[in-house]
Amino acid sequence: MPSSVSMPVEQAGAAPKSVAGRYYRRFGLFERVQHAGMMFAFVGCALSGLPLLFPYTGWARTIAGLMGGFEGAALVHRACAVLMATVFVAHIFQFLWRGLASGTLLSVLWGPNSLVPQWKDALDIRDHVKFFLGKGPRPQFDRYTYWEKFDYMAVFWGMFIIGGSGLILWFAEGLSPWLPGWVFNIATLVHGHEALLAVGFIFTIHFFNGHLRPEKFPMDMVIFTGRISDHELREERPMEFERLRREGALASIQTTPPTAGSVLFGRVIGGTALVLGLITVFLILYGLFTG
């Protein structure tokens, strides 16, 4: 990989100092495209679907009206749902392809590079809370922290729950020869509750954990540029850094700093999603308290 930064990467040995201007590749283009597609589809589904959860509010009618009434909102909702499902299927294919092609399916299912929750994550939660309370050091995180794993697994769970119930409701008539009618009652309830969970979670907890907390404020650009600075990798994910350093793998993932253009692009689409998401949270709270 051509690099404008030619400083050598430290080899195993004494604890190194972070190098300003050095970046590593954390997410590939395909992963960033998936996140962007997911963002777009998620915001679209949220805005077109939430009016149905708070139909008694003025904003519900306004938003649905802007989409051309409830039929227009349904069209937007289903178009975004198809996009979301496409991202999900693409992700599964990427996962299988990567795992099977390199023969390392096990390493994506378990170990430090896996998003599957493990015992260390339970210990990390305990230690992180201790740290919040000022009773211990910050835990040493690896490539994926427990809250990132929760985000990821929540999307997985949500895909089946919200996607499954959504498909049942979308094709209610077509499915009715095989499904009893009461299933549609369950699907309506589950779809709505899960939507509230997902939207509420992403637009508050995920936004805070990923972007709004003081260390990252206002946004963490890594998911848009794919690049993490040497300093950040050491600070936030010391175990991963140590591991890569020991393995001598840092050089292979070292890359150019993010270009001004890619940062601007990330700020615009990420900032838009942040603003829309926070407005949505406000509208939900308004709906909950006026309902």
Add this chain to the structure above:
Amino acid sequence: MKPAALIRTLLLLAAISVSAQAATKTAPAAPAADPNEVCLACHGDAAAKGASGKPIAVDPAVFAKSVHGEMQFKCTDCHADASADKLPHAEKLAPAACSGCHEEAVRKFSTTAHGKAIKDGKTAAATCHDCHGTHDIRRSKDPASKTHFANIETTCGACHGNDKFAAEQKLPGGNIQAQYHDSIHNELVEGKTLYNRAAPTCTSCHGTHDIQPKSEADSRVSRAHIPDTCGSCHQREKTVFQKGMHGQLQQAGNVAAPVCSDCHGAHSIHRASTPTWQNEVVGACGNCHDDFITSFRHTYHGKVTTMGFGKVASCASCHGAHDIRPASDPLSRVSPENRLETCRECHPRAGPQFASWDPHPRPKDKDRDPILYWTNIFMEVLLAGVFLFFGLHTVLWAYRSLKIKFFGGGKGH
């Protein structure tokens, strides 16, 4: 034509027209004792004012076109306490006595809401001239009449369409004209259909010289009589209504049973096919069937209608309108036998088990649907758990991060 012949012809024409004018002038002069001429000597002046400064002018042209003018009534036929022989007459004359001729109408009027109000000393209440006019009274079939069907709205609206007056006098229903004006009935009256002659205006329902408040049992708009009053035009609907559950209850004397106006409204009646009305009627059903509306709101049908969009099923789509029957009645649209057919009106491909969908789900009712109940509990616990854990997690994290950022002490860095 020669000039001399032309002059002769013109002279002849002039002579004819002069004699014709003389003839018309002399004709009314003959009964010189017409007392109206005597009255008009003073009252015919458009600027005439009485001793108190009140205008007392009577336009003879207007009176001539009125029904009484057409019949060549004398002023003193109505103003009996004035006489051409004894002038000037008393400054304050008694009100024109309609009862002299319209005895029956006046007698009936005295028992109406208006008549009683006057008897009770409410002088602002409408009396004969408020609806019929004074010197300008015309036959009701005359389009210029205050009581022509197309003008009734304005005539009644003089009081029942006047916000200030309605508030001062505590008129029931406030500004009724405003409610009536946009109704389907007024749309018909304003001639937007071919049948405007039959179009209902105020008097069609309330009557004229028999107007009674709805609280009176024999009122045309009392709860007991509304189906008959509406049914005088909507005969078919009345017949169907009387066979349905609501009509049965109403005929059995249940005063709480809904009648036409409970669902359709009284004055602001809209075409039943308008989406606005179809949404509003859900609220009307909810006046009695509150818990069914709450449960209806849990469904897609209920949510979309709450937002104010039509086109999806609301109460009447499944239950019918005038012929609503309980689900236990085999003739009901929602009876177990007919339910699926009812669903298929909108969902033509609905399978045999489609109707086991609950259009009134109650997630908090364990006995009605245990699966829904436990699913709801599960989802609520899931939501509460996630938001409690991560909410607390976020608050603590924010506290620690802000403390480190502003006060240092990067323990663990």
